Every structure is written in C-alpha cells, then in structure tokens.
Amino acid sequence: MVTARLSKLVMARLALSVFTLIAVSAVVFTATLFLPGDPARAALGPKADPAAVEALRTEFGLDRPAISQYLSWASGVASGDFGRSIPSGRPVWEMIRPKAINTVILTVSSLLALIPLSFLLGTAAAVWKDRLPDHIITVPTIVLVALPEFVVGTVLIVVFAVGLNFLPPVSLIQGNRTLLSQSTLFILPVITLLCTTLAQVVRMVRAVAIEVLSAEYVYMARLRGLSPARVLIRHVFPNVVTPSIQTIALNAAWLAGGVVVTEAVFQLPGIGSAFADAVINRDMPTVLAITLLITGTYVLINLVSEVLIMLLNPRLRAQNASL
C-alpha cells in the first residue's frame, strides 16, 4: 500500500516537473532575448568584421524568428541533444559535463559535511540551551550566515592560502587527474559553502531538539534511568531527523544554483562559472542547458525530501496505509 501510494505520488510529481522545466526554459529563453548584444558579436569579439558576424548568425539560425529558434532547441532537447555552444561550436553537453561533475563534488561534499555537523552542533546547543555552549554555537553561525560567500571565501584565502600557505587559494582542477589527488582544491570552497548553510540547519535542529527534549517520552526515559547519551541517540535523535530533512533539502536545492559566487571566488571550473561565462557570451544553448540542469536538480531534491519524510514519519506512513 505504501509503495503504491508513493509511486503514484512520484509519478504525479515527475509529470509536474516536466511542466516546470518547460515553463522555466521558456521564461529563460525569453529573458535572453532581452539581453543587449548578440551571441555572434560576443563570439567573434567586439572588433570583429560585420560580415563574419552575419555569417555566424546564419550558421546558428540566430536570424530566424525567436519562436522557431525555441522550438527547434526544445525538440532537440526532447531527443537528448542540447545543441551546440555558439562561441565554440562544440556540443553543449560535452562542454558542461566535466564542470557539472566538479559542482556535484563540491555540493555533495558540502552536504556530507553539513548534515553530521549541523546535527551535532544543533543538538549540543539544545542540550545546553541558553548556556555558554549554546551561545558559542549559535552566535558564530549566525554571523557567518550574514556574511556573503565572497567575504567568507576571501577571508579563508587570506588566512589559509596566502597567510599560512597551507591550502591552495585557486581551485585549478585538472580534468585528466583523479579528483582524489586534487582533493585539497575543494577544501576551502566546501568550508565556504558550509559557512553559508550551517546556521539555518543548526537552528532548525536546535529548535526541534529543544521541543523533543521537553517531550514527555524523553522525560519518562530519563526517569527510567537511561544514560543521557542513550536518551539522545535512541529517543531524541530519530525525532529530530524528520523535521530537519525539509531544511536540509532546501539548502541542498539552494546549493545546486548557489555555488556561482563560491566558484567565482576560487575560480573553480564548475557549472556556476560556466553559466556566468555563457551569459556573458550570450551563448543561449548553454544558458538553457544549465538552467534545465539546475531546475531539474532543484525539483529532484524536493521530490526526494518529500519521499524521505513520508518514509520516516510513522504517522504519515499510517495515514497512507489507511488510504
């Protein structure tokens, strides 16, 4: 029953996602039409020969009406072809794939660090609510979330790279080397992203944990003489996880598109820098492909979090079963 209900939900959401992707691509395509300048001129440089610019416009069909450009792009995507990048003429997917991998590593590493750290800090803050450890945890995280990534990143570069000469300031990732051998290049960017996402999750965990800690069953567990650690692990923690998933998912979804600034600070060749580059070059096929990628990730993360919440929440499970 649960699985049937779940698969129905997933199917409905996926259908809705397709609609979302189409709508987003149409909006972004229209928006690019209003950007000043044109891709052919951007590709060939400001002082290019006007005849060469015209030739490139024709080559990429930029002289056709907007609607027919959009439709031919959309039919290409439907058959798995994201088109060719205007300035280079290379397939868009081939160009953005290695960058997408870098971004995925960056965001997944940040999430993998974020989840245990925020649960640890949030629960600790709740246990010592309004006492010194709570302040030590909450105040700095709030300060960090108030600072934009470029400030955090720059401070990290100044301290750890330029000052201590301990970590590389510029993330010069090489496509032909294993990512493991270049893992130090990801450390500072991951810390930067962690700083911007940590506060929200920590506060969420703290709030939920405080509530759970004051619940009757926790009180009962304590009365029965269970050790504080056991109370936390067996009774508090499972009940903190479910409400926090939504917040983590929100941050994960934000990371999918929000790495742009961090990638720029560390010059990390990821999807964010590729996106900025594509916008500057008016490279519509690449802009649209990356938009779809980010939107798709966003939709997917939300879907996964909903499914997880449903699976982890006994009440929702029960409701579904009775339906």
Next chain:
Amino acid sequence: MKETSINIFTSTTMPRRNFLKAGLAVGSCIALAPAIADRAHAGEPSRGGTLRVGLGAAGAKSSLNPFISTGDMDFAVAQSIYDRLTDFDGNGHIYNSLAEDFSHNKEGNVWKIRIRSGVVWHDGTPFSAKDVVYSLQYMLTPENKADGFTNLSGLMKPSDIRALDDSTVEVSLAKPYALLPQVLGSKVMFLVKDGTKDFTQPVGTGPFRFVEWSQGQRVTLKRNDAFRTPGMPYLDGVEFIAINDPTARMNALIADQVDVVAQLDGNLARIVEANPAMALLRSTSAATTDQFMMVGQKPFTDVRVRQAMRLLVDREQLVANALAGYGRIGNDLHCITDPDYASALPQRQHDPDHARSLLKQAGYDNDLSFELYTSDAAPGMLASATLIANQAKQAGVKIDLTVVPPDSYYSGPKFKKTAMASSDWGQHTIESVFGQAYARGAYWNEPDWTNDAFDKWVSMARTTFDPSQRKDYLFEAQKIIWEDGGYIIWGFRDLLDAANVRVKGLSPSSQRNLGYYRFEGISLEA
C-alpha cells in the same frame, strides 16, 4: 625586372651577408632579442622544468585555431607553437622570423619572399613556401573568419599568391605597397602547415609542441627539440593555466600554484613590487584606453571644440589615477612604440584657459554639455571617463556619463551614436591602426573622422620604399591627426605581469604581456 631588396633581418644566427644588407637598408632596425642579451649577464641558464603560466582565458570561446584570437591564453599558446614570416621585437622594431629576405619589383606591386631554410614542422616535415601560400590563402578565405582577413583582403586575392619553388613565395598585390613585411608581422599572421583544416592537434614551427588542451582551462606544451635556435628552449615544457580574475592570479602566484602571471592591474603591481619573492615585469606599450568624439555630431563638428576637449584633459592626473601611475601620457596620437611615431610634435599640455577661449570662439560660453558613453571594458576606462567629466566641469563643460556593462559595451546600441565614447586599442603599428581606426568608411574608425590631406599622405607613405622618406610622410599624416582628429589619446598603458624570482630571462615587450608570450629564452633557476 630590377629588384630592390629590403632586409629587415635580425637573429642570433644571422649570416654576415644578410647583416650587411640589413645594415644598409634599415640601419637602426637591428635589435637583438632582449632575452638573449639578458643571458649574457646571468651566465648559462638552467635547463629543464615546466613553466606554469597563469593568465586569462576566453572560457567557452577558447580555441586552438591561431587565426581567431580570443583570450590571452589562446594567443599565448599560438605564440609558443607557431611563427610568422616577420615579427616585432620588444621595442616595436620589425625583424625577419621565418622569412629570410623580401624583395620587390620597381613598382612595388610584385613581392618575392624567400623563406628561411632548415626549419622543420613539429611533425618533422620541412617548412616550405607551399605552407606560406596555404596560410595566406587560408586567411583570405572569408568562411574561415580569420582575423587576418581584414589585414590582407585589401592587398591581395588568394590567387595572387604562389610558390615559385620550395623557398620562394611570390605575391602580386592589387597595387604598389611598401609595408607588406609589417603587415605579415602583425599578431594574427601565423603560419600553419599546408592543408591544415583541423587545429585540434596543432603543428607549428615554434619553440614548443602541443601536448594537451582542455578548453578554457589548461594547455600543456613540451619542448620542441628540433627548434631552429640550437639549445633553445631551455624549458622542458610550458603549462598555461586559466585564472580569469586578476586577484586570483596574484594569489596563485603567491601560493606557488603558478610561476608567472600575466595582466595585473596597477594596485596588484604595487603588491608585487613590495614582495622580494616576486618580480614585476613592466613593459611600456602603445595600448590605449581612450575617448573619441564623433566628428559628425554636434558639438564635435567644430574642430575648435575637439581641440578644446584635448586641452581640457589633465593627462598627468589621468595616468596617475586611472592607470595607477603605470603608464605614459599620450599626445592624441596612437602607436607611440612605432619607429615612425611623430615624437617631434609638441606635447599637448593641460590648458583650461586656452580651451575656454577656443570654446568661446566656437560659440559656447560655459554652456557646453554632452553625453559620454562608457563602461569598464578596459583597464582604467571608467575611471578615466569619470575623471575627464570632472576635469571638464572645472572648465565649465558638463559631461553626462552613461555607464553600461562591459560585456555589451562595444555592441551596445549607443556605441558610435553618442557624441563622446570610450574605447581601447591594443598594441598596433601605425600602418595597422591607420587601416582600422583612421580609414575612410571603416567601422572601427570610431569617430568617423576623415581628412583628404591625411589620406593623401598615408597613401604616399604606403607606396614609398625609402624608410626616411616614408617617415616624413607619416609625420605629416600624424600632424593632421594631432590638429584635427577625433581621438583623445591621453595615455598609454603599461603591460604589467609578475613572476617568481626563480624565473629568469623574462624581458619587457611593447607587443603584449610576458615578453610577447615567447618563452624560448626563459629558464627556471633552482
């Protein structure tokens, strides 16, 4: 057919015969490659090592096609892999690179180019006249979108170029022209192997061979063991690493992620000068960040207003602020590094009183106002526009700035439509800038300035084969620009790069950053 020989030859392996001819022909144009002069002081350079170069790249636009120049990285790669027939040294003087000798008929419309013997391509085949013919014809084919098309198409058609034998190319020009060697030395005139259509595995004759490319990120090259100068290059390889942000480039240099970085701005240059582990490479150049006045638009239809504006700008202050002091003041003429630059013309001084009286004569009494279209599209561009507006205000001229984002500046709808706008020009020869920024009807003649007398002097210069006579004609042409032209050339930017002190043999070049991106004379000391 009487043939006159023009030699513009210089090289370390220069045969004595050619040296004498060159000495007779162009005297002062002999210059040793500065990197070699440096070696004499420093003792024998170390062998080996890979030079890591941090520089800006063009991202998705980046390509290995040398004929379409985009970012600095693509150009630097082409400089290492390919050669030209002629080239310019660090002081802007021309010399023969893969050409050995230029000669022409009496009229100057049929040229014979003899090429250097013993040069081989990276794949081992000998360099021949056929390769030169192919390269020129490639650039002359419009579908190839080569940057060199505009330089060459006015002079010749593809069918006008042919190989007489393995070492001689004959070019029949549409009309007599004295400056063919200069045109062939301009930065886009690379020589590729006969038949090359695909540039993804580039084969050249230059000091380094291609190894690997990852678009817009990294290019790896290794030593060309068969390079024509014995013993060079000293390095085992060069690695070009894209770091687009100047501050990040600087950080990478400090943290030893790279050995040299190209293109710093003035503020970063100060940091380099204060750090004993790094050396600043400062090259004077003819690159400008300038302003231009549309001569067809009010108020600049009146030459007195143009002159007044040129007198209103405080050049010293502009160089000190907009270029952070790393530059030289200009005299409203391009190409200060060209040997034919009109340095004898008086330097225009900051003279608000004279400017006011000129404006009064033109009918403006503290009521001149116009729009200045600008952006931060080149070093110091926005800063200079802001300063000029401020300097003009002190003389009662009101300038309204319209600032747009850099990426759409030159293609924006107001470019060439606004009375005054900002622009920038890289390193050029007088001939190349006259062909673009001063030619009648050319789009990049930004102010749309034309002058019959100017055109007459320029066309006389182009058909004059005596260098000193030509210099006189070009002086007359530049004098007309100085008095009448539409550009305000307030200064020339220095090219700023930095290197770890381990890197030896770098020397300034007015042509472009990092000694024109030629690394055969560079070594890494332990």
